[in-house]
Amino acid sequence: MATVIDGKAFAQQLRNDLKEKVAALKSEHRLTPGLAVVLVGEDPASQVYVRNKARQTVEVGMESFEHRLGADTDEKTLLDLIERLNNDDAVHGILVQLPLPAHIDEPKVINAVSHDKDVDGFHLINVGRLNTDGGGVVPCTPLGSLMMLKSQLGDLSGLHAVVLGRSNIVGKPMAALLLQANCTVTVAHSRTRNLDALCRTADILVAAVGRARMVPGDWIKPGATVIDVGINRIEEDGKMRLVGDVDYPSAEAVAGAITPVPGGVGPMTIACLLHNTVQQARRIAGIGED
Numbered sequence: 001m002a003t004v005i006d007g008k009a010f011a012q013q014l015r016n017d018l019k020e021k022v023a024a025l026k027s028e029h030r031l032t033p034g035l036a037v038v039l040v041g042e043d044p045a046s047q048v049y050v051r052n053k054a055r056q057t058v059e060v061g062m063e064s065f066e067h068r069l070g071a072d073t074d075e076k077t078l079l080d081l082i083e084r085l086n087n088d089d090a091v092h093g094i095l096v097q098l099p100l101p102a103h104i105d106e107p108k109v110i111n112a113v114s115h116d117k118d119v120d121g122f123h124l125i126n127v128g129r130l131n132t133d134g135g136g137v138v139p140c141t142p143l144g145s146l147m148m149l150k151s152q153l154g155d156l157s158g159l160h161a162v163v164l165g166r167s168n169i170v171g172k173p174m175a176a177l178l179l180q181a182n183c184t185v186t187v188a189h190s191r192t193r194n195l196d197a198l199c200r201t202a203d204i205l206v207a208a209v210g211r212a213r214m215v216p217g218d219w220i221k222p223g224a225t226v227i228d229v230g231i232n233r234i235e236e237d238g239k240m241r242l243v244g245d246v247d248y249p250s251a252e253a254v255a256g257a258i259t260p261v262p263g264g265v266g267p268m269t270i271a272c273l274l275h276n277t278v279q280q281a282r283r284i285a286g287i288g289e290d
């Protein structure tokens with residue numbers, strides 16, 4: 001039976017540490033890190049995410065600024081708001097909740113956020129830095145996944161990591177981080193051949209495809225560490241369930257360690273958002289990273 005990597009407990013620990021760091025920044029530097037979250041439209045899942053982010057921001061002692069705009073907000077109004085937040089000294093992190101309504105140019109908005117305040121790590125400068133000098137802001141979901149992997153395995157050097165999925169927000173930055181950690185990395189996607197055989201060669205398997213239970217236990221090398229990023233809402237036995245991209249019962253019997261869904265990568269993503277905001281507050285204030 002695999003060790004369960006408890007993302008919820010991990011995230012709690014990270015938030016506890018952040019609470020202490022925020023208290024120290026306040027008392028020693030009179031600095032309160034602030035996170036602004038911008039939501040355009042009424043997407044129910046996005047509303048839940050934004051509420052959770054705001055609650056956890058306040059719980060660690062940071063300032064939370066919420067900006068809710070109607071679904072018919074035009075691009076210029078959104079860009080003007082971002083410009084104001086870029087120039088607001090109380091704001092150290094800006095998160096624009098995605099997806100944006102179809103009439104708004106998403107890349108344009110992402111790159112309008114100052115790269116210093118881009119706590120999602122999606123700005124082209126941060127993407128470029130992740131793939132070159134390894135500096136800049138790292139996207140939250142891959143960062144949380146890497147933290148759990150390092151805690152579970154220690155040094156990742158030489159391990160073969162297979163990343164299933166090549167999105168800009170998960171697959172690609174995850175692959176970049178694993179490469180930086182000296183893994184041998186294979187990125188797989190919808191055109192990859194012999195996916196099952198490829199996955200069986202992985203010491204580390206990161207699944208980020210968005211397909212419920214796509215990876216069964218017999219795709220997993222015995223003892224491998226499995227990070228299940230997927231969040232899929234399915235209806236089963238008349239109930240709505242949240243399941244990952246990995247078939248948990250069969251995978252748990254083969255893997256060495258595995259993240260559950262829910263309670264794995266998800267909680268770490270928000271905790272890493274707070275972590276990134278604290279880091280950026282320090283950088284902007286010239287205090288340096290801790």
Ligand code: NDP
Pocket residue numbers: 141164165166167168169170171188189190191192195208209210211229230231232265266267269
């Ligand atoms: P995307 O839809 O942007 O990307 C999915 C990737 O999976 C694509 O690269 C696609 O390949 C690949 N893919 C799709 N079907 C297959 C297949 N049958 N075989 C192999 N590869 C396939 O998704 P995201 O990266 O945004 O998200 C992935 C999952 O992670 C989702 O379930 C999402 O909800 C979840 N997620 C969870 C987060 C968390 O906090 N835990 C945060 C962000 C996402 P191709 O490029 O060829 O189309």
